[in-house]
Amino acid sequence: MIDKQSLHGEWSSRFAFILAATGSAVGLGNIWKFPYIAGENGGSAFVMVYVACVVLMGIPIMMAETMLGRRAKQNPVDTMRTLTQEAGADSRWQYLAWMGMVAGFLILSYYSVIAGWASAYTLKAVMGDFFGSNAEKTEVMFNDFISSPLRLIFWHSFFMLATMVIVSKGVRNGLEKAVQMLMPVLFIMMFLLVGYAMTTSGYQQGLHFLFSPDFSKITSKVVLTAMGQAFFSLGLGMGTMMIYGAYVPKNVSIGKSAIIVAGADTIVALLAGIAIFPIVFANGLHPDSGPGLVFETLPIAFGNMTGGWLFGVLFFLMLVVAALTSSIALIEPAVAWLIESKDMTRDQACVRAGLVAWALGFVTVFSFNRWADIHVFGHTLFELIDGLTANIMLPAGGLAIAIFAGWVMKQQHTVQELALPDSQYVIWKALISYVAPAGVFLIFLHVVGVL
Ligand code: PFF
Secondary structure, three states: OOOOOOOOOOOOOHHHHHHHHHHHHOOHHHHHHHHHHHHHOOOHHHHHHHHHHHHHHHHHHHHHHHHHHHHHOOOHHHHHHHHHHHHOOOHHHHHHHHHHHHHHHHHHHHHHHHHHHHHHHHHHHHOOOOOOOOHHHHHHHHHHHHOOHHHHHHHHHHHHHHHHHHHHOOHHHHHHHHHHOHHHHHHHHHHHHHHHHHOOOOHHHHHHHHHOOOHHHOOHHHHHHHHHHHHHHHOOOOOHHHHHHHOOOOOOOHHHHHHHHHHHHHHHHHHHHHHHHHHHHHOOOOOOOHHHHHHHHHHHHHHHOOOHHHHHHHHHHHHHHHHHHHHHHHHHHHHHHHHHHHOOOHHHHHHHHHHHHHHHHHHHHHHOOOOOOOOEOOEOHHHHHHHHHHHHHHHHHHHHHHHHHHHHOOHHHHHHHHOOOHHHHHHHHHHHHHHHHHHHHHHHHHHOOOO
16 A cells, blocks of 8 residues: 655645635636536536536546545656556556646646636726626627737736746645635625526526526537536546645545535536526527626626625636636646656746746637637637647546546555445446446547447
């Protein structure tokens, strides 16, 4: 049995780990991305497939990824190296960790740009720019905002710098502290916005759009996007849960933690949808208006509700903090690897990794203005990076993790790490060995047209 401490320390408690993992999971993916891709993919059809993916693939893979990290207690590359040796398996399994780190950089590069939008909108909220908003005003405001590369670069740089500063402070001081206050406040804000949505004329239509089952709208694109979103939103398949798992003390139940984290993540995404779509319908906006959706809808709510100024400021501030707790999770695998394998200090590692992601972010910045007309396979460059990472790299990483945990690792080791009652272990084992890998694989095959 491997018995060592992570170089970077441990979470102080189970609660601290759950908070950090929830911080990684809950972010722009829930509040910005979930509503707009649900809107583009038929609403309820998407939501149904999404929830199924979270339960059948997301939770078991989250448990597996955390377990791998806790067993080896290193960065993802060395974790995979140690565990393949322990299992007597092929050393090429470590490519899984490499792919995860590349995915992390690509995601962080655009994540920081969008988080920059949220930062700019926090300032707009403070300045009272939403007062008396309507659909036309918010659309003009958003389009005007993203048309300026310099402005986007400024906010992108601001956010990336904040990420680097927090990550440089390490596990306990940086990561733990940052998430401790946020989650409860975020939940309260979401309920408040749902409360406002209930008062609009579009409430019934919004609920209908999200929840009344419509199987006819399930296409292979809907299924692929929903699966990708499940991985993205839970923060799976790229080594984050492995590195967060490395900091988990031995006595923490991985199964319970995964269910709590996935549950909280799904609730926040659904609340965001319930808050946003009624406003969309009540104001004649379109559900499929793309990445600007949340920025074009919620300011209308804040501009017209009592206390809207305060709630607007708080909401966008929360969104920025939620994005920060995810961006630190996106960069941490690479930072841990640079420290452990390249002998860098934490500060040096943060600066290097942050600069690479920052530079890559320019592609996303320009894809909303100067390069907006450049299309590859019918997609803008931003859509391409997003699709490649969320819909392909993360599920592929998840597939590999499932196969490794279900088929390559010795059963006695998984039993020992998960410490589940027999009946629950059997369920996990069936999901991780058969259901999750088959699900990802079949969806891939279907999308490339083989099935
Ligand atoms: N889960 C985050 C979100 O929904 O915004 C994004 C993310 C974080 C993806 C960490 C992947 C990851 F490893």
